[in-house]
Amino acid sequence: MSTFLGIPGLRKTQPAHDPNILPGTAPIPDEPLRWGQDFPHAAREALKNEQMRRNLGHATATIRAKRAQVVGEAPDWEDLRDTGSQLKINTLAALPALLEQFETNFTARGGTVHWARDAQEANEIVTALIKATGETEVVKVKSMATQEIGLNEYLAEHDIAAYETDLAELIVQLGEDMPSHILVPAIHRNRAEIKDIFLRRMEHTPEGMTDAPRELAMAAREHLRKKFLAAKVAISGANFAAADTGTLTVVESEGNGRMCLTLPETLITVMGIEKIIPSFTDLEVFMQLLPRSSTGERMNPYTSLWTGVTPGDGPQNVHIVLVDAGRTKALADDVGRAALKCIRCSACLNVCPVYERVGGHAYGSVYPGPIGAILTPQLTGSTGHSDPNNSLPFASSLCGACFDACPVKIDIPSLLVHLRARVVDEDKAAHRPTGWGAAMSAASYVMADSKRFALAEKGTGALRALAGKKGYVAKLPFPANGWTQSRDLPAPPKETFRQWWDRTHPQDSDPATQNNGDNNE
């Protein structure tokens, strides 16, 4: 089977009723950016998982409060956001030149740069680099880019075991699960579930281990330490790459990333091409924006920076794979490209009321939440009418909380509308009639003219009849039945505003809309 990224069917979907699968687990899919059902259906399933909803609600509320506090402490927060946004806009406007500048500088310092057009190419490059070392085990520090390309599964197919070292990522990996949050991939799990996963899947868990956070962390530490000390090859992501110095940056909380970045002999970094920033000094801005927005901290505990190879210190064999995988396609869209400003802080997820209720798996992509809803469809492109990713731009009430939280000021609501229009226009171009299309055309016809509108208002008598004496409708026919699933609809009034106006302001009335009083009761 060939998929959208050109990856042959690599990953096997697990059987649905495997007793070893915990509730709330998303089986490893074929396509990391397009799995499962469309959003409304996936959300319906997710909403049934009350445990997950509690875990999520609790976790996001905690992060939100922390974030609000540290953002409140920064008097120049809005200026920082403006600067971060402008830096990213400048970056995207000059991306090809900046990438070349980065390549020159990274190479000059002893690193090797590889270019990958798509996930397949990226996976092949990484696999070849590992094979060349003769190793069969690698350690990894959390990286969205490798999640996006499905690297772990590809490596497994080629007899290479990749061990995640970020605690949350480890929980997801051991659970044979998919991440549900950008920053806290196991946010859908609580302590009891984590203990359960460790006991089932981790070798040598301590006897009598409880679900106390410290005990769980100690067990993971024991497990990981062996991996760190044995690993000759590490794979990392990168938060930023400075073009003017060729410097890469990883920002993290646990220090496991630093172990990966310093202990092994070979270090392979996989990074999306949009992670470039023009100058090393720009880090000043992003290092203030990122930790506050993501973990609600003034500064993250570990920031690692490396520029090529330092002889005799750290990895001597240093590579970077620059991944496109749909990014230049997004860049070509004047409006949509703003999604590439994203620094993956996850602030938009933590404030999103939709995400908070359905969790990350419902988005069917390793990029969930508001950013996922605008990024995923752009990276994958549409495969047509029934593409589940076409439902993502509609997975929002457009409440705007994400835009307010975004440290680089991505106007997510406007991008959602833009991408909705793209879905609608595609259907139109392909002459695919839809129910919504018909309804919207009819509404447009009626609402473009006040006489037609006034006439349509009179037609609401049917609704009033449906409401009867009780004054409201508790059950509407399809397709409006979604409304009456949880809420009633009031009966339309006997007199519209227009009619009231004519009655009470006769000197001002217009014969065209007069005497519209509804007398058919």
Added chain:
Amino acid sequence: MRIALAATCIADAMFPSAPIATVKILERLGHTVVFPKEQTCCGQMHINTGFLDKAVPVIENHVNTFAPVLDNEWDAIVIPSGSCAGAIRHQQAMTCTRAGKLELAKTATAVAAKTYELSELLIDVLGVTDVGAYFPHRVTFHPTCHSMRLLRVGDRPYQLLKAVEGIDLVELPSADQCCGFGGTFAVKNADTSSAMLADKVSNIESTGARVVSAGDYSCLMHIGGGLNRKKSDVTTMHLAEILASTKEDPYQPSQPWDTSHVIEVATK
């Protein structure tokens, strides 16, 4: 002042009590209200569902209807809805530009600059916070996402409510969370929307208020639908309806729910 009223399509057809109350407040304050008859809708529903082309004729009708404000036919335009005001100010011109209608986009921007949501008009343009209202009941207020984030009306509605004689205004927990309406979101993503609504409704009920108010009847239709389904005692009232209520003329809702208890609340 001569003020043109944009009633909004949903209030015109379903919730006339909000524009009626708006007229009452403004006339009580000594202003002349005009209702330009050609109006229908601001185009928001079409824009937010992605039917931008279909929104254009609707926007065109709106802009043409209200363009006389540019020739000083009226001093300002008032619209008792945060989300429609938001669409007018932030989406109409974008939609016209995308459709290649640059002239229309320009006029839309100019008309938008003279269009105010009710609380903006009262405080910023007319310079009043105490509109002489009397409403001796416990009220909680839902700020609505578009008023809060698209229009940035800030605490203007609260300033107006605090000046109401006799009111017992109580804070709504998690007030800034979306109620889950979002136009067609409520139908397209009915399950998620319902989950959001359930939390909003229980937060409202936790305040012990008899009335939940907002500056937007679309959100209130959603919230009211949820409250009615729960057979809750809490009723919904537009900000304008509370501000319109006086001792001499206690507000009589014309809203179409079973309003017996509302009337009792309003006249008690």
